[in-house]
Amino acid sequence: MKKFILSCLLSTLCMTVAFAVDYSGTCGNNILWSFDATTGILNIQGSGPVNSTEYNTWSVNQPWKDHLKSIKKVVISEGITTVGYRLFADCINLQEVVLPSTLDTIGVSTFSKCESLENINLPEQLLYIGGSAFLWSGLKTITIPVLTKVSGGAFGGCEALETATVYGIRQYYTYLFSNCPNLHTIYWHVKNGGSDHSPIDQNPQISRIFFGDEVDTIPQKLCDACTNLQYVEIGKNVKHIKAYAFQNCPKLKKIRSYATTPPGIGLYGFFMTSNVDSVIVPCNSVEAYQNANFSNAYGWGNMNIVGDDNCGSGTTTYTVSVSSGNTSMGTVSGGGQYEEGATATVTATPKSGYKFTRWSNGSTANPYSFIVTNDVSLTAYFEQSSTPQPESSTFWNMSDAAFNSLGTISSNKTINGLTIYATSSKNVVIDESAQTIDGLSFTHRLKLNGTGSSDARLLSFHVDGDCDIDVYLKSGSGSEDRTINVDKGSFGNSLTTIPALSTSISKGTVHYTGSAATIYLYSPSSGVNIYAIRVTSEGTPQPTTYTVSVSSVNTSMGTVSGGGTYEEGATATVTATPKSGYKFTKWSNGSTANPYTFTVTSDVSLTAYFEQSSTPQPESSTFWNFSDAAFSSLGTITSTKTVQGLTLCATSDKNMVVDESTQEIDGISFTHRLKLNGTGDASYRSLKFNVTGDCTIDIYLKSGSSSADRLLNIDKGSFGNTYAQASAYGGAISKATVQYIGGATTIYVYSSSSGINLYGIRVTYKNTVDIENTVVRTETQKILRNGQILILRGDKTYTLQGQEVR
Secondary structure, X not given: XXXXXXXXXXXXHHHHHHOOOOOEEEOOOOEEEEEEOOOOEXXXXXXXXXXXXXXXXXXXXXXXXXHOOOOOEEEEOXXXXXXXXXXXXXXXXXXXXXXXXXXXXXXXXXXXXOOOOOOOOOOOOOOEEOOOOOOOOOOOXXXXXXXXXXXXXXXXXXXXXXXXXXXXXXXXXXXXXXXXXXXXXXXXXXXXXXXOXXXXXXXXXXXXXXXXXXXXXXXXXXXXXXXXOOEEEEOOOOOEEOOOOOOOOOOOOEEEEOOOOOOEEOOOOOOOOOXXXXXXXXXXXXXXXXXXXOHHHOOHHHOEEEEOOOOOOOOOEEEEEEEEOOOOOEEEEEEEEEEOOOEEXXXXXXXXXXXXXXXXXXXXXXXXXXXXXXXXXXXEEEEEOOOOOOOOEEEEEOOOHHHHOOXXXXXXXXXXXXXXXXXXXXXXXXXXXXXEEOOEEEEEEEEEOOOOEOOEOEEEEEEOOOEEEEEEEEEOOOOOOEEEEEEEOOOOOEEEEEEEOOOOOEEEEEEEOOOOEEEEEEOOOXXXXXXXXXXXXOOOOOOOEEEEEEEEOOOOOEEEEEEEEEEOOOEEEEEEEEOOOEEEEEEOOOOOOOOEEEEOOOOEEEEEEEEEOOOOOOOOOEEXXXXXXXXXXXXXXXXXXXXXXXXXXXXXOOOEEEEEEEEEEOOEEEEEEEEEOOOOEOOEOEEEEEEOOOEEEEEEEEEOOOOOOEEEEEEEOXXXXXXXXXXXXXXXXXXXXXXXXXXXXXXXXXXOOOOEEEEEEEEEEOOOOOHHHOEOOOOOEEEEEOOEXXXXXXXXXXXEOOEEEO
16 A cells, blocks of 8 residues: 555656746846746846857747747847847747847747737847748838848748838848738838848739838839839939839839939839839929930830929829719718828728629729829629518628627627617627528527616617518527517617527517607517517618719819718718818818718718918927826726817727826926827727828827837828837837928827827927938937938937037
């Protein structure tokens, strides 16, 4: 018996040793690591390289191999210089990485397969990024610093990557961004072009490339065979476009060059770009471009050279026209006038019993977004749904795509006329549940997870008069029958009840007699599952459709949007956007509202009128200070609000908070801050405001972390169209300054990852732009002086050509 007990103890001890898990250890000379399983944070501290060679024995078993799926954040201390081969590969839940300013090397495959890593702030002094370093990661945007050498495929397979900003590469290789299907926009700021091994050729998905004013050379084969490239903007200092730079780009129709002196173009520079119909150049340079020898371009020579719109405004305006192939099947919206290079979004809305099929250009996207480079006319085509609807009926089927993808619903939603009421604490759920009745096969159900109230776990819809209401339903209990209440006109005004059986799905029918009314469905107690609702009436007339047409009295003063076809009684919103130096005055019907929202009851034709601004905008013309009473009293913001022209986007589950926080900078004392509680999106944790033209945007900000610097994105025109990035420091409040140059647009501000605190935003308009002190697009300030770039980092002072700059 004693031998048996001893044997068991030894077995248990062996098992304990065999399955021991390390939570700390060493990972190089003088370097320690530790993992906190509670927070998911991996800390690495010490100095020097985490490993001394690019390839090592950790290719499969990292020191923290037992925690790969549990690591959510990696914090690497100052003093670390290298992170090596596959160190963090396969950390599929890694969301945030804090890199030290001392880091100069990221090895091969270091962050490969980190599919939850959406953003990373690369240090300014980084010297090398190894091949496949971020292969198959979840990056959505990336900024490559000035000094970096990047090996091939470093960002390959990043399916979520949308924009890449390149400030400088000493050397790089082809296919840097291979297999990144959503990478549409490149911001290129490499001064001398870099190596002639292009990082972006053979990338068919890229549609826009912007060359900054730092660039003097566009390298060879930069975008060879970028078959979706539609718009190229060339900076004012480009002197050379090397051979094959844009050959085989059949969708490239417009080129915008700010260079006053025509650049030299290498052999086949634009070969086979036969669809390019014009090159827009500075007004005073048209003759120089027309007389330039572009014989080597093999493509440029056939293009029409035109000056800026109105010789100096710098923009060309085009009209987007949208129409419905059959207004009894569906309506459209999104038409209007847009500046060249702007993004237009048009939407087709099918009526009950019909579905959208395609646009006249063949696209099946809906909504459909595209870059405006010429006048566009689009027609939306619809067809009857594959399952014919009964005559004069509306059928809301939870198995249809419009419903079955909703999942957990925690706020009110209206789908095809059916309103679903829910809150974060009283939600409803659409999930899979196979049921068959009356020849109908259902795959999904809507679960009313308890007693309904006037604001939660409630369904409502409109009826025009006498009708039959069929409800396909089942009790949420397998053993208890339950009921659904049917109210008319208002919640609580009972019309009847419908039984919900526990054993199987059933159909309950209500014969409604009366005038037009709102019908409410809800459970008086406990859960009930709804599979579908059908409303059938005789002789229900098709809704009447009207056209809303919008135009600008003078497109050199401003543009408009919002035109399309709308059903009678629908709400239309039209917007007038003045250009720099002009202001909106009124619509042709006398309204001065902008945007202007109205109910459509007939065909409407509206013209927007503009006039020159009476005086230039004063210095510090707009200042949103979160310490002011209009903001400081907001507290927790759970829905979108507009205060004094600044729109704060938030939802109930992704909110923002204004609270007390004392800070002082530039002689300004702040008492409150706006906390962006995480990564921003177009509908939450983001701010937006309109600017009328060239201006300076000052943002007073601080990282939400006391130890980690973070990045604030500044987008223009549309969410995701990154114009600049600003650092939010962990130590103290700072001021980031962005010089915006361009026409009237909307500016979006949000965190690229994690929390950032904002204290104030100031927009200053000037008559002229100080190019010598322009802050260019980067996460650290870069100031142009005497044609060179000066990098300012933190509070350090640098000198350039004998001038001290802070």
